[in-house]
Amino acid sequence: MNTGLKIRENVLLAPYTTFRIGGAARYFVDAGSEEEIAEAIGYARRKGLSVFLLGGGSNILISDRGFDGLVIKVGIKGISIAEIGDESESESMHVTAKAGEDWDAFVEWCVANDLAGIECLSGIPGLVGGTPIQNVGAYGQEVSESVVSVRVLDREDFSFLELAGTECDFGYRSSLFNTSGRERFAVLSVKYLLRKGGKPKIEYPDLVRVFDNFEPSLAEMRSAVCSIRASKGMMTRQGGPDSQSAGSFFKNPVVSKEDRARIENAARDMGLMKDHQTVPGFAMPGDLVKIPAAWLIERAGFPKGYLKGNAGLSTRHTLALTNRGGATANDILALRSEISAKVRELFGVELVQEPELVGFEADA
8 A cells, every 4th residue: 555654663652641651552653734634544444443543642541552553643733813803892713723733832822812712721731633522621711612613534434524613512521522423533623713802711719819809911811820730730841740640630520419418418427527618619500510529539538649659649639640650551540440439439429530541441
């Protein structure tokens, strides 16, 4: 088979991930254009190979055995902007970013150009292409609020499609792309609706406290978000002993008010909280409450810096599982299982992990 693709064999994947964990890919290719992604997927189909699309490596855990198929490193770059205008004080702009653009660099570019809509998502590692897949969110803002459309390759018939944001089935840390369309679509670019001269979103309690007496600029908002993330060891490219992680490993559970009361009573009965205290929570649609997974983890007996062999919890935030040096994927999974089992036992809450498992058996 003659192909212009430069396909390499037995490429170690650990350096491509923020965990710095993972074995080798049987085949690996860098794809710098939409056409190369389509060509690579077509090549894999003809060869009967499984395909994994690799972005920034920030939300995955790769098996110690690696990936027995073709890994396609998404490297499509480019940002374009189009004014659509309206009659309000701030102008509406469509900003399109290719999937291979660094997400935080893109947010920084938007803030520098006075474009509001994603400022609270500063400091998050990964690439633009990953943001609609997970419906990335932080500090009171979700990317789905600004996504106009997502350009994709339909891997079933190799057609290029423009899916409207309303077609992406966005939910809490979920979308069409990591649920029913998980193996079908390859994200190529994302179009966002941002507002020139718009005001930053101040909804998250920590930000409300920071800006209690004045309205910040977008730059001030970005700076505050980055400072908060840094204090929790969650800042992209931060370095240090907590840096080898996938960020938040568990989703914050969304429960009914009745379940929140049950959790509260259980915590009091076990002496894990005082009578005057309440379980922290954030109101969600449908009379539901999102409670911090970190709160559950800490009260289940896992403090910051907890170690299990070469894996551990961040010294700054219990939501992050970290490679403390030389950890294997199985070490991370063992720590995950220990935490999940204890939280389930004490509170009856099933923690759901965020990172995608790559190269594992289905029951991993």
